[in-house]
Amino acid sequence: MFDRTLLALGAFRLEAVVLAPGETSVEMLGERAIAVMLVSGQARCNGVVLERWRQVPVTRTCRLDAPEGCVVARLAIDGQEAVHLGKAR
Numbered sequence: 001m002f003d004r005t006l007l008a009l010g011a012f013r014l015e016a017v018v019l020a021p022g023e024t025s026v027e028m029l030g031e032r033a034i035a036v037m038l039v040s041g042q043a044r045c046n047g048v049v050l051e052r053w054r055q056v057p058v059t060r061t062c063r064l065d066a067p068e069g070c071v072v073a074r075l076a077i078d079g080q081e082a083v084h085l086g087k088a089r
Contacts, residue, residue, distance in 0.1 A: 015074045019043065019066035027062045034058050034076045041070025 003025075007014040016039070019025060035057050038050035044065045045056050050072070064072055 011077050013076045013078065015076065017064065017072045017074055019064060019070050019072070021066060021068045023066050025062075025064040029058065029060055029062055031059070032076065032078065034062060034074055036062065036064070037073045037075075039071040039073050041066065042068050043070040043072055045072075 003015060003017050005013055005015050017025060017036075019041075035055045036045050036050065037055045038052050040052070043050045044067075045058060046061070046063050047065075048056065050056060055075075062074075
């Protein structure tokens, strides 16, 4: 897995997650909210097949499975600005 922050703007952080064929990534989010979006390849998020350029909101646990190589964009919102998205103070 290759994980790289592409953009950080205040509480917003955009990252690219690159998975090799058959690779899995598990992230424990707790109260933090993120959205994932498939950019290329094939992937599942928590068992749901991702469609290209369609965002899927995720809280608690984010498990990405890649049956073939893929690139997934991940948008995270951290800090007090994320209270309305379920983040504990």
